[in-house]
Amino acid sequence: MSEPYVPFPDAIHWFEHSSDVPPAIVDWLLEMGSMTRRFEQFCAKVSVTPQRECFIEPDQLSKEEAEQLPPSERYWLREIVLFGDGQPWLLGRTVIPLETLTGPDQALVDLGTLPLGRYLFSGNHLSRDYIYLGQQAQHWARRSRLCLSNKPLLLTEIFLPASPVYNSAATPGLSKAKND
Numbered sequence: 001m002s003e004p005y006v007p008f009p010d011a012i013h014w015f016e017h018s019s020d021v022p023p024a025i026v027d028w029l030l031e032m033g034s035m036t037r038r039f040e041q042f043c044a045k046v047s048v049t050p051q052r053e054c055f056i057e058p059d060q061l062s063k064e065e066a067e068q069l070p071p072s073e074r075y076w077l078r079e080i081v082l083f084g085d086g087q088p089w090l091l092g093r094t095v096i097p098l099e100t101l102t103g104p105d106q107a108l109v110d111l112g113t114l115p116l117g118r119y120l121f122s123g124n125h126l127s128r129d130y131i132y133l134g135q136q137a138q139h140w141a142r143r144s145r146l147c148l149s150n151k152p153l154l155l156t157e158i159f160l161p162a163s164p165v166y167n168s169a170a171t172p173g174l175s176k177a178k179n180d
Helices: 023-029 035-040 063-068 103-110 116-120 174-179
Strands: 046-056 075-084 087-097 126-136 139-148 151-159
Touching (some): 023 126, 023 139, 035 046, 035 075, 035 116, 075 103
Antiparallel strands (some): 046 075, 075 087, 087 151, 126 139, 139 151
């Protein structure tokens, strides 16, 4: 039985300054390393359920996405739900220009249930141009343009209520200890 599709929300309010976001949340949203690895400190198992994976045309990008990515004939779109111990923690949307999908990075279209962070942070050819902080309804969000071997991709993440992002008292390993 497959999980029901969760459409990725549109209306995200992006903040101009990180001071508009509570400090405990900023610490999470400005994570420069792998969010997957950070989440793994709070659970026994991180898993991913792909919601939508396909090539899209330029007119299917949001205006903001189109402004932050170079023009391309097509883009690879991947929308996922990331779970920590079976609880939905994050909605992720990755948009990758066709030109980024060259050489070994063609593997990005075949990630399936592998977390994106596991792929991106496994090599040393990754850089991050920026992180924007935002909010979608009551959920915190971030958007990053990453460059893999100097080729861009755009990652938008919305943190769901069960995520440890919202528990300022969260201690790494606490959830693991309960499940061992």
